[in-house]
Amino acid sequence: MCQLFIGADPALWETRLRSVRMHGYATSVRLENIYWRLLGEIAGRDRLSVAELLARLYEELLEAQGEVDNFASFLRVCCVRYLMLQMAGDIPADRMQPIGGLDAPSILARERRRLAGPDDQHREASKAAQGGIAV
Structure with missing residues (x-):
């Protein structure tokens, strides 16, 4: 069982730091490459760049919660939930179908x-x- 996970491309869990502008400030977010790939897929469904998606998520989270404690963890959970919701059939697997209209x-x-x-x-x-x- 473990070989399935251990045998994955190590580049997937390497981290990458990306600069983004959120709430009027330039900041950096460090995530593993696999999460950047998923965020790119999520953003692409609604014709957004990853930076636009992150800014939108940050603003809406700030509005809903009043603060953003650990944005990188929030993004990881968003990616996992995206996959879980696809597996459950709540988000169509067709990447051409926008998420915003669901x-x-x-x-x-x-x-x-x-x-x-x-x-x-x-x-x-x-x-x-x-x-x-x-x-």
């Missing part, structure tokens, strides 16, 4: 249901049966 609230609701533990699923079912709003 129904984000519905996708997030399905993801929450998939990630919920048995206790959470039972609680949601009970709420629904009692006329409450299930997430």
Whole structure:
């Protein structure tokens, strides 16, 4: 099993520092090459450059959360979620289909249901049966 991972091209986990402009400031982000590749794929789907995608993610995260603690970790999670959502069928595998036009609230609701533990699923079912709003 490990050979599948160990035998990968070492260039995939080498890090690269890229300069980007976010929130009016020039800054740098260091990520492994595999994440830069995925961010390029994500950006390309909506005809954005990677720098434009990062700036947009940063601004929207700042607006939603009020602060951005670890942007590099956030980007890694975005990449993994992108792949997970593709595997679940929520994001089409067709790279020509933009992500921006997808129904984000519905996708997030399905993801929450998939990630919920048995206790959470039972609680949601009970709420629904009692006329409450299930997430």
